[in-house]
Amino acid sequence: MRHRRGIDLIPEKGAIDPDRGIGHLRLADLADDQLLGARCSRCDHNQWVDRWAIAGKYGHDVTLGDLRPLLKCTKCGNTKGNGFRIGRAHRDG
Structure with missing residues (x-):
């Protein structure tokens, strides 16, 4: 699936273990061209x-699973x- 602004919404194959999801990933594990x-x-x-x-604020070693309970929607609360x-940011050329 491609975002209307040209951003790939599915990471490269093999980047995420489907059995574990992304909760175990640390911020430091994300590549520089990946978007969160x-x-x-x-x-x-x-x-x-x-x-x-x-x-x-929380350090590069914090996992996405640790940060997940801190998420609050800015639209509905x-x-x-x-x-x-x-x-992943779309790179032309």
Whole structure:
């Protein structure tokens, strides 16, 4: 699936173990060209987040599973069941 702004929403094959999901990944495990997004389970609001600011606040070794309970939707305020998405920036040329 491709985002309307040209961002791949599915990471490269083999990058994520489908049995474990992405909760075990640390911020330091993400490649420089990967984007981190969050999705609300209630209203399906999606938003890219600044992973470098998150790493500055919580450290590069924090896992996405540890950060998941801290997610709060900016649209509806939901804090239950929200999750992360990983994308890759589209590179032309």
